[in-house]
Each structure stands twice: as C-alpha cells, then as structure tokens.
Amino acid sequence: MxxxxxxxxxxxxxxxxxxxxxxxxxxxxxxxxxxxxxxxxxxxxxxxxxxxxxxxxxxxxxxxxxxSINVTGFFRNPSVWEGIQTLLRKLTDEKSSVRIWSAACADGREPYSLSMLAHSDREIDESRISILATDISEDALETARGGVYQDLQTDDISSQLDFLGRPTQYITRRDDSVEVAETVREPVEFERHDLINGRSKSGFDMVVCRNILIYINDEHKTPIFETIRDSLVEDGYMVIGKSETIPIGMRQEFESVNAGDKTYQYPGGE
Structure with missing residues (x-):
C-alpha cells in the first residue's frame, strides 16, 4: 500500500x-x-x-x-451472573413485572442466558420477566430469533452452561448444533436498534450492555450511557462489561452495586 x-x-x-x-x-x-x-x-x-x-x-x-460487534457467549463471566441472579430474585420478589433490556445482544446468547437463569432458579419468578434484546446487525438478529447455534459458534458449549444446574432442560443438542428451548425463547423479543444513534427506551428495570463500550472512542461513550440512563426506571440497574468504565461526566448518575462486576443502580431524580 x-x-x-x-x-x-x-x-x-x-x-x-x-x-x-x-x-x-x-x-x-x-x-x-x-x-x-x-x-x-x-x-x-x-x-x-x-x-x-x-x-x-x-x-x-x-x-x-x-x-457489528458479535463476540458473545452463554453466561460470560460467571461471577457477573451470580450478581444478576441476586438482582433478579430481588426484582421479581418486589415487582409484578420486570423488564430487562439486553442492549447490543449480538446473536442472542446473552438474553437467552437471562431467560435460562430466570427459569432455573426457584427464587426467581420467571413469569414476571420480559426481555427486549436489540442489536444493529440484522444477520445477528436472524440467528438470535432462530435460537439455533452451530458448533463453530458454540466453542466449549458445555462449559458455557456450567453455571446452570441442569442445562439440558434449556437446550437440545443436535449433530452439529445446539437449539434453545421454546420455553427459554418465549419471554425474549428481538428488534433492531442502533445503540449509538437510536433513541432511548423507557421503563426498564435492568439494562445489560456488556462488551461493546471497549470498542467505542472515549468521547462518544457518554451518549450511550445517557441512553441507558434514560431507559431505566428509578432505582433500575445497569450491568456493563468487566473491562468497561463509566465516563467521568456520567459517574454521578449511577451508584455502584458491585464494582468488581460492574453493576450499578440509577437512583433517578433530576
């Protein structure tokens, strides 16, 4: 060149x-x-x-x-999922309806992990949970809606699902693929959304947005966090990637719940 x-x-x-x-x-x-x-x-x-x-x-x-960023997996960083599990127990105990947004969900394994977690824990009322999963990539969303993952996409799938006690209830292993069970897929809705340029959502009790911010220039991270903030209800929770940080100008908007697992709460207010 x-x-x-x-x-x-x-x-x-x-x-x-x-x-x-x-x-x-x-x-x-x-x-x-x-x-x-x-x-x-x-x-x-x-x-x-x-x-x-x-x-x-x-x-x-x-x-x-x-x-489009499509690095994903079931139950990435298990300690983070232990924290999410605790929050879902709390939320479904306190609320009749719990709305979760899985932002930049890639091929759907993160929102399906949320659904599997809810179904596997007796202390979480999965009937109260609905999950919106969004991504900018139509191809990724097509895979997500199908809920079928080829072996090439599911390296070490068994270890990914070790977080669950009985993962065979939630997936079906075929010759060259893994299919997510209908009961897991049912509470998850997929739609296209541009997290950078798209509008905020509203009324979410939790926003999970992991492993996209590390690819974004620092000066452009603030609008993404503003979108997340504006999409949360008062006292709603935000979970970001373990190597990601909140921009300095947005840190006063969120209170740390678990700094190591990058879980925060939006207290609301002006």
Missing part, C-alpha cells in the same frame, strides 16, 4: 452512505474489520476495496455485518 492509501474514504462512505457511525469506534477495531473484508474480496489496497464497496451492495452488507 502506498503512504497515500488510507482507510478514511471507506469510513466516510460507511458513515455517510450506509448510516453506520464509524466515527464513534476505535480506529484499530475498524481497521481490523475492514482488513478482514479486504482479504475476503482479494483487495490489495484500501483504494481497491473502496472501489469494490461503492459498487457492490452485497459487499456493503457484508462489511456492515463485520463491523
């Missing part, structure tokens, strides 16, 4: 023509995802790939899917 060959025209095209806010994301993350598509299309330079991208609508969809 020549020194004048840069990724910038590609990022500008994606933001302006494809409505994906590349300016919010860490450039190293963007470069990795674009480079992977360059290899797939045998493009030898950014300029060559930019030419392909402008004329090929199928490649535009492939790049958007590549840019």
């Amino acid at each position: 020549s020194t004048s060959d840069t990724i910038q025209p590609i990022l500008e095209f994606v933001e302006e023509e494809l409505s994906f806010a590349t300016s919010y994301y860490n450039e190293r993350y963007l470069d990795r995802r674009v480079s992977s598509r360059m290899r797939r299309t045998d493009s030898g330079s950014y300029a060559e790939y930019y030419s392909v991208l402008k004329r090929d609508e199928a490649e535009q969809e492939e790049l958007l899917d590549a840019l």
